[in-house]
Every structure is written in structure tokens, then in C-alpha cells.
Amino acid sequence: MKKKILSLTIAIAFTAPAMAQQAVEVLHWWTAGGEAAALGVLKGNLEKEGIKWNDMPVAGGGGEQAMTAVRARVTSGNPPAAVQMLGFDIQDWAKQGVLADMNDLANKEGWDKTVPLALQKFSKFNGKWVAAPVNVHSTNWVWANKAVLEKAGVKAEPKTWDDFIAALDKVQKAGFIGLAQGGQPWQETTMFDGVVLSAGGLDFYKKAFIDLDQKALNSPTMIKAFDRMSQLRKYADKDFSGRDWNVAAGMVISGKAGFQIMGDWAKGEFIAAKKVPGKDFLCFRVPGTQGIVSFNADQFAMFKVGADKVAAQTKLASAILNPGFQSAFNVVKGSAPARTDVSDAAFDDCGKKAIKDLAEANKNNTLVGSMAQGHTVPASIKNAFYDVVTRHFNGQIDSKKAAAELAAAAKG
Numbered sequence: 001m002k003k004k005i006l007s008l009t010i011a012i013a014f015t016a017p018a019m020a021q022q023a024v025e026v027l028h029w030w031t032a033g034g035e036a037a038a039l040g041v042l043k044g045n046l047e048k049e050g051i052k053w054n055d056m057p058v059a060g061g062g063g064e065q066a067m068t069a070v071r072a073r074v075t076s077g078n079p080p081a082a083v084q085m086l087g088f089d090i091q092d093w094a095k096q097g098v099l100a101d102m103n104d105l106a107n108k109e110g111w112d113k114t115v116p117l118a119l120q121k122f123s124k125f126n127g128k129w130v131a132a133p134v135n136v137h138s139t140n141w142v143w144a145n146k147a148v149l150e151k152a153g154v155k156a157e158p159k160t161w162d163d164f165i166a167a168l169d170k171v172q173k174a175g176f177i178g179l180a181q182g183g184q185p186w187q188e189t190t191m192f193d194g195v196v197l198s199a200g201g202l203d204f205y206k207k208a209f210i211d212l213d214q215k216a217l218n219s220p221t222m223i224k225a226f227d228r229m230s231q232l233r234k235y236a237d238k239d240f241s242g243r244d245w246n247v248a249a250g251m252v253i254s255g256k257a258g259f260q261i262m263g264d265w266a267k268g269e270f271i272a273a274k275k276v277p278g279k280d281f282l283c284f285r286v287p288g289t290q291g292i293v294s295f296n297a298d299q300f301a302m303f304k305v306g307a308d309k310v311a312a313q314t315k316l317a318s319a320i321l322n323p324g325f326q327s328a329f330n331v332v333k334g335s336a337p338a339r340t341d342v343s344d345a346a347f348d349d350c351g352k353k354a355i356k357d358l359a360e361a362n363k364n365n366t367l368v369g370s371m372a373q374g375h376t377v378p379a380s381i382k383n384a385f386y387d388v389v390t391r392h393f394n395g396q397i398d399s400k401k402a403a404a405e406l407a408a409a410a411k412g
């Protein structure tokens, strides 16, 4: 009997075709130093499970270019297994019926109980999990070089808008660049999230960017927000146009500039440069937005792929939701975990603050989606908003016209 089984096994071993190595193709826009380091954690974990990582990077924050690349792949009937995606983009792709149903895995692992509801709203479509959330970022942050502030005589972290402007003034007068600015529409609009929240408050932001209320969009308060953008522009250097966000972060890291207003992926750059929060740099909420968190969550939308690719895709989704991974990844990425049950022990002070702010905002109902990062309106409107914000920031239209154009863009 034993002999028979043995010969059968040998026969199978000889006749079965050599098994191809399982692989996942992942499309993402994590090309900066801190981002690549964080992605390396995921790659490494999958490789340990014997899964090959086929990398498909398409640079550009907010994911505009990445979405164009995905469109081409879906049209040709050959989508990648997983695509980094934000908010409404996930829902848009789900509507087209091209995303996979991950409910078996999600139910087995209890995602419903551990992923914050604000994220689930985007990860699920018609009750089915179609994306695996990897983090929670937020956009209303300021990053500052501590030594520059000391040299400029900025004694305390600015708490109000006026304090902030006074601090920018001091930094500029001391011979530094006040604001490290990246000159791309998505970056200017990311800054606009925090500026609108500070100028108008949470209810105003919701009315304008979630309800698309015409009266809020074209209002004196929105004009005030645009005026604040013009104020900030005066503290940027003359070469900001076209500059990448990580290059702008580098200006704060190296002590050329005092401040940057950017989502907490910027912290990934400080960490990659071995800088320490509290000692080398400071992180605080855009003055006037304390207590509010304008979030965006990176998720990996899972596309319907051929049967031979499903096992690797499932392992990728499971690896993304793994609590140990969520800690290790987000420590490096600058974000908070996309699960509520991950300890903050491994995080630095800014990471601990991000996790605490998120939990409090969730409890106090002051957690709101980031407009700039695709969490309040679909891409068609978001991109029209980008266009208005960038033309205003570059001095092509005044604040009054910008507010009117924002309202018109919302109708589209």
C-alpha cells in the first residue's frame, strides 16, 4: 500500500507542470524616500510568504496620474491585482463592476469590527469589501524646523492664524524661506483643506465641500479662505512652481525653510532623514483647526483578476490588514493605522498625536474627509476644484472670482 502511494506521488510530481511562483502586481504612487521605505515593509512581508511583488509606480500625489494609468489597464482587460486608491475613486471603479469581492476574507478576519466606519464607507460597495485600507493620513498639518524657529525668535507653536502669520514673518525676516511650497495643483489644494477649515470652521467646510452648497462656496467666508491662500503665497520662494512635495519637505528638513503645510506623509520624509519630532522638527495642526481632522485613507482597491492570481491577491489583502504590519508600516509612512485595535507604542510623538487626534475627532464628530484627497467629492469635481485653487494661488484670478468659480465648478 505504502509503495503504491509513493509511486503515485512520484508520478504526479513528474507529470504536473512546474508551478509558477505566485505574484501580485501593485500600482501605487509611493515613490518618495519615506513612501518607498514604508512600501518596502509590505513587499518584504509578502516575499517572506513566497509571493513575488511586481511593482508599478506612477508618481503624483492625490493619484491623478495613477488613475489614468489604471484606466488604460482596465480598458485593455488587464488590470493590476491591487491599486492604491483614495475615497471616491474606489467607489467610481466599484460602480463599473471591475473590483473583486473580498467578503470571504473580510468576514474571516473581522474587518467590519476593526476598520473605522469612516473608512468602510469607501472600502465597501453594495455591502461588499472591494478595497483593503492601509492607513489614515490627514491634511491639516504643519511641519516646522525647530532650529529655524529658534533662530528666528519664534518662541511657541502658533495657535491662531494671526500667530502663524506673525511666525512666518519672523522666519522670513531672519533670512529663511517662510513656507516650503510645492507648486502642483494637488499640493496647493491639500493646503487649501486646512485653510478653509481655519477660515470657516467645520460646518462651513462640510457645507462647501460635502453638500456643495452654492451659498457656502461663493461666500465671503470662502473669499476669506482664498485671501489666506494669497497671504501664504507671500512666504513661498520664487521657485516653487512645479516643485514636488518631498522636495518642499526637504527644504524644511535641511533648514532652508521654516514651515510646510502638508499631509502627514511629509513626516515619512523627516523620519527617512533620521529627524526626531520635538528635537529637530515640530508637527501641529493648521492654526485654527485644532480638534478637527481632515482625513484621507490610502486603500488598495482589489481588481477582478484571473483565477491564477486570486490566491496571491488574497494574501496581499490579508497582509495589509495584519495588525503588526499596520503598526510597522504606519510608523514609517507617517500615518495612523486603519484599524482601531493597533497600539500606538511603536509610534513617535507625532504619530501618537495623529492616532489620538483621530480617535478624538471620530468620537467628537469632527472627523471629516479631505476634499483635496478625494474624500468629499468624486474626481470630476475635485479636479475642477484643483484647477480653481491653483489658478488663484498663481495669481491668475482674485479671491472673489475664485469663490464664484468654485461654486460654478461644483455644479459640473
Ligand code: BGC
Pocket: 029, 030, 031, 035, 060, 061, 062, 063, 086, 137, 245, 265, 296, 297, 298, 373
Ligand atoms: C497619499 C499619500 C502619499 C501622498 C504623496 C497622497 O495622495 O494619500 O499616501 O504619500 O499622496 O505621494
